Amino acid sequence: MRVLLVLLLGCCLTVARADVCVSLLDTAAEIRELRNEDADLGVSRGEEALERIYRQDVDCPQAKVALLSALAANLHVKGRFHEALVYVRRALELLERAPEHRADVHLMAGVLHWELEEHDEAIAHYLSARRASEDAGDVIAAARAAGNIGNLYNTMGDYVRAREHHQRALEWFRESGWQEGVAGTLVNLAALAGRQAGSFESLGDDTSAGVEYEQMLEFARQGLALFETLDNSRGVAHARTNLAEALSGLRRFDEALEHQSAAIDKLREIGDAGGEARGLLNLGRIHRSGGRYDKAAETLQQAIDRNPYENVMLHYDVIEQLAELKEAQGNYQAALDHQKTLNLLRRQIAEGQMSARVEETRLAMEADQREQDLALLRSEAEISKLELERQRILTMLTVLLVILLLVLLGLLLRLYRDRVRRSRQLEQVARTDSLTGLVNRRGMTERLESAHEGCRVTGDRHAIIVADIDGFKQINDHHGHAVGDEVLKHVADLLVDGVRGRDVVARWGGEEFLILLPNTDRAGAAAVAGQLVARVASNPASTEVGQMPLSMTLGVSELSHDDSVGEAVRRADAAMYRGKQAGKNRHVTDEDLT
Numbered sequence: 001m002r003v004l005l006v007l008l009l010g011c012c013l014t015v016a017r018a019d020v021c022v023s024l025l026d027t028a029a030e031i032r033e034l035r036n037e038d039a040d041l042g043v044s045r046g047e048e049a050l051e052r053i054y055r056q057d058v059d060c061p062q063a064k065v066a067l068l069s070a071l072a073a074n075l076h077v078k079g080r081f082h083e084a085l086v087y088v089r090r091a092l093e094l095l096e097r098a099p100e101h102r103a104d105v106h107l108m109a110g111v112l113h114w115e116l117e118e119h120d121e122a123i124a125h126y127l128s129a130r131r132a133s134e135d136a137g138d139v140i141a142a143a144r145a146a147g148n149i150g151n152l153y154n155t156m157g158d159y160v161r162a163r164e165h166h167q168r169a170l171e172w173f174r175e176s177g178w179q180e181g182v183a184g185t186l187v188n189l190a191a192l193a194g195r196q197a198g199s200f201e202s203l204g205d206d207t208s209a210g211v212e213y214e215q216m217l218e219f220a221r222q223g224l225a226l227f228e229t230l231d232n233s234r235g236v237a238h239a240r241t242n243l244a245e246a247l248s249g250l251r252r253f254d255e256a257l258e259h260q261s262a263a264i265d266k267l268r269e270i271g272d273a274g275g276e277a278r279g280l281l282n283l284g285r286i287h288r289s290g291g292r293y294d295k296a297a298e299t300l301q302q303a304i305d306r307n308p309y310e311n312v313m314l315h316y317d318v319i320e321q322l323a324e325l326k327e328a329q330g331n332y333q334a335a336l337d338h339q340k341t342l343n344l345l346r347r348q349i350a351e352g353q354m355s356a357r358v359e360e361t362r363l364a365m366e367a368d369q370r371e372q373d374l375a376l377l378r379s380e381a382e383i384s385k386l387e388l389e390r391q392r393i394l395t396m397l398t399v400l401l402v403i404l405l406l407v408l409l410g411l412l413l414r415l416y417r418d419r420v421r422r423s424r425q426l427e428q429v430a431r432t433d434s435l436t437g438l439v440n441r442r443g444m445t446e447r448l449e450s451a452h453e454g455c456r457v458t459g460d461r462h463a464i465i466v467a468d469i470d471g472f473k474q475i476n477d478h479h480g481h482a483v484g485d486e487v488l489k490h491v492a493d494l495l496v497d498g499v500r501g502r503d504v505v506a507r508w509g510g511e512e513f514l515i516l517l518p519n520t521d522r523a524g525a526a527a528v529a530g531q532l533v534a535r536v537a538s539n540p541a542s543t544e545v546g547q548m549p550l551s552m553t554l555g556v557s558e559l560s561h562d563d564s565v566g567e568a569v570r571r572a573d574a575a576m577y578r579g580k581q582a583g584k585n586r587h588v589t590d591e592d593l594t
Contacts, residue, residue, distance in 0.1 A: 024053060024063035032070035036234060037270075039077040046071030061097035068094075069105050072112070079274065081115045088112060103132040103141040107148060114152055122152055140181060143172035147185055154192050159199075162192050179226055183235055186223035190216045190242040197249055204435075213249035220246055237266040237275065241282060253290035260286055274314070277306040281318050288321070293329050297322065316345045327442075346419060433507040435485055436492035444506035444514055448565045451516060455561040462559045463525030465515040466572040467495065467532065470551045470584040472511035483543045487550065490541040498535045499528060514569070522558040522589055529554040529587035537585060551585035558590070 027049055034042030049067050053060070068091035075084035091105045110125035126149045133141035150165035166189050173181035197212035220242035227235030244260035247253070260283045267275040280303035287296035303318045323338035431443030439447070451462050469475075469491055476484040488511065495505045495513055508514040517525050533552060540547045555576025559568040571590035579588040 020058055021060040021063050024049070024058070024060060025066055028063060028066035028070045031067070032073050035074045035077045039074045042074030043071065043078065046074060061094045062101065065091045065094050065098040065101045065105060069101065069108050072108050076108070076112060076115070081112050085109070085112045085116075099132075100136070103129045103136065103138060103145065106132060107141070107145055110145075110148055110152075114148070114155070119152060119156060123149065126152065139172050139176045140178050143169040143176065143178075143181055143185075146172065147181075147188055150192070151188060154188075154195055157195075157199075159192060159196050163189070166192060180230055180232065180235070183223045183226035183230065183232070183239070186219045186226065187235070187238050187242055190219035190223060190239075190246070193219060194242065194245050194249070201249075210250065213246045216242060216246040217250070233266050233270050234272070234275075237263040237270075237272075237279070240266070241279060244282060244286060248286045248289050253286060256286045257283065257290075273306060277303050277314055280306060281314070281321065284318075284321055284325075288325050288328070293325060296325055300325070312345060316342065319345065346423075436489050436507050438492050438496070438513075439504060439506040441506065441508055444504065444508065444516070445565075447504055447506075447516060448559070448569070451518060452559060452561075452565050455559060459561060460519055461521055463517040463520040463522060463528075464557050464559055464568050464572045465517065465525055465529050465532075465587075466508065466555045466569065466576045467513045467515065467529075467552050468554075468576055468580070469511040470553055470580075475548070479543070479545050483545055483548075486543045487541045487548065490539075491536060491550065491552070494535055494539055495532060498532045514572075522556060522591065525556045525558070526587060526589050529556050533585060533587055553579040553584045554587040555579060556587060556589040 027045075031042050031046045031049065034045070046067060050064075050071065053064060053067065058064075068087045072084040072087045072091070075081075075087070088105060088109045091101070092109065095102050095105060106125045106129035110122045110129060113119070113122035113125060126145050130142055130145035130149070133139075133145055146165045147169035150162045150169060153159070153162035153165065166185055170182065170185040170189070173179075173185055193212045193216035197209040197216065200206075200209035200212060220239050224236060224239035224243065227239050240259040240263035244256040244263065247256035247259065260279060264276055264279040264283065267279055280299055284296045284300040284303060287293075287299055300318050300322050304315065307314050307318070319338050319341050323335050323342060326332075326335035326338060431440060431446070432438070433440040448464075454460060455462065469487065472484065472487070475487055488507070492505070492507065492513070495515065499505060499515060499517070502518055504516040506514050506516075515528075517528060520528075533554060536550050536552045540549045542548075553576055555572040555574065555578070557568050557572035557575060559565065571593070574593055575588040575590045578593060579586050582588070
């Protein structure tokens with residue numbers, strides 16, 4: 001009879017524990033869903049549920065893992081990546097007793113490492129998630145992992161692998177019938193096409209860029225249609241943002257503005273202040289691309305005003321756009337002021353990364369401390385022993401924290417040096433023409449302004465030569481841009497070799513070059529111009545279609561303290577065009593215009 005009672009009591013306890021586990025798993029699922037509706041509520045409910053499950057000493061590892069992962073998902077939406085990673089690591093430690101959650105936890109870990117730009121860790125977790133999903137026969141989870149791997153390769157610039165993984169994810173989502181996954185993957189493919197289009201644009205390949213933008217447009221339209229059918233507001237916003245980017249790339253600015261504005265309205269409806277601020281940044285880019293500079297400046301200021309939680313990275317992106325906008329408007333002082341703000345933000349970002357690492361360590365210590373305190377409450381008989389253990393652990397953690405801080409300081413110093421070096425390299429690239437290796441228009445404008453300032457101080461005179469390749473459009477039309485590029489590089493070499501070492505040769509735009517001759521008067525510059533005309537005429541370009549005779553027409557003007565840089569360049573340009581009218585293959589000074 002006693003044995004029967006024991007068995008009956010054991011069965012009742014087992015059933016009761018199973019009911020508690022089921023209830024907690026349902027709670028975890030509800031908390032995870034809150035990330036799309038109210039992430040703040042999801043965080044608070046997740047923390048309360050975790051505290052309750054540890055305080056009551058519930059032996060249900062599946063529920064613990066599910067709650068930890070759900071809490072991390074809500075923290076991820078709020079941008080609190082380091083805090084989320086602490087909970088994910090605790091979930092990873094419990095996977096041996098809850099293997100059914102392996103794919104989900106590894107996927108969440110991969111997302112967080114990706115957000116923190118720790119790509120090696122991210123891809124390792126994504127691959128673990130995919131293997132676990134395939135082993136379990138979970139097609140949807142495997143597709144999600146493949147999609148995240150595709151996003152990671154997209155970020156790393158490996159577009160071939162990115163497309164391969166996204167196409168695989170799309171195939172699996174369609175096979176499973178999960179339309180939300182299909183829609184999300186179409187948006188990911190659209191984003192990938194946009195990245196490829198941008199890459200082609202940076203190489204000057206507008207034709208290939210246009211093809212990618214058309215493909216981006218088609219993917220985004222398909223994704224939008226699905227998300228609207230599913231009534232998924234966040235998905236609709238993402239799809240419309242991709243549509244806006246594609247349309248802007250295709251120079252269809254009015255349509256782009258319409259879709260981006262609609263995306264912002266959706267994000268505002270669901271209370272996503274961060275997404276709204278990012279949408280305003282995209283809207284400002286579209287206005288700028290369409291030449292609406294005043295509207296772009298107004299919209300970018302709105303993005304700053306709507307920037308939630310003082311998101312430094314978003315603030316940096318907005319200020320960078322404002323700096324480029326002011327430079328495009330010719331307001332160099334305002335552009336310089338924004339550049340100074342960018343430098344301050346770079347330091348703030350570097351300091352924030354270190355603080356985040358320290359905060360992660362602090363959170364890990366607090367988590368350990370909380371578990372130890374709960375253990376003390378459960379076993380009063382071991383209070384003395386656990387107190388000593390706690391002190392020992394705290395001492396070790398303090399020592400480790402000091403070591404970690406020293407390591408982080410070293411890494412921060414290295415990061416700062418690397419950023420300074422990259423910044424200098426970027427500044428050099430920004431002032432250099434990628435095809436010819438000459439100074440570009442921006443770099444030459446700065447040198448002209450500096451030379452003009454020297455004129456005002458010392459009274460010296462400088463000369464400017466504007467040179468244009470005769471018949472270059474016909475070369476491009478008949479032989480193609482590749483031959484045209486060979487001609488441009490050949491002429492650039494001839495001009496550099498034909499002037500003094502202190503003279504500056506720049507590619508001013510298209511087939512037009514500008515030469516600054518310091519401490520040279522108009523007569524001296526005219527002599528140099530005549531030599532350059534002869535030099536180009538006597539040195540045909542060797543191209544893939546054979547030897548190509550060339551000629552140039554040059555205009556000469558003098559830069560002095562009593563006129564502006566723009567006026568001096570205009571006179572040289574006018575003189576060059578007079579030479580074109582007079583038959584080309586010659587040089588003309590601005591004195592010949594009167």
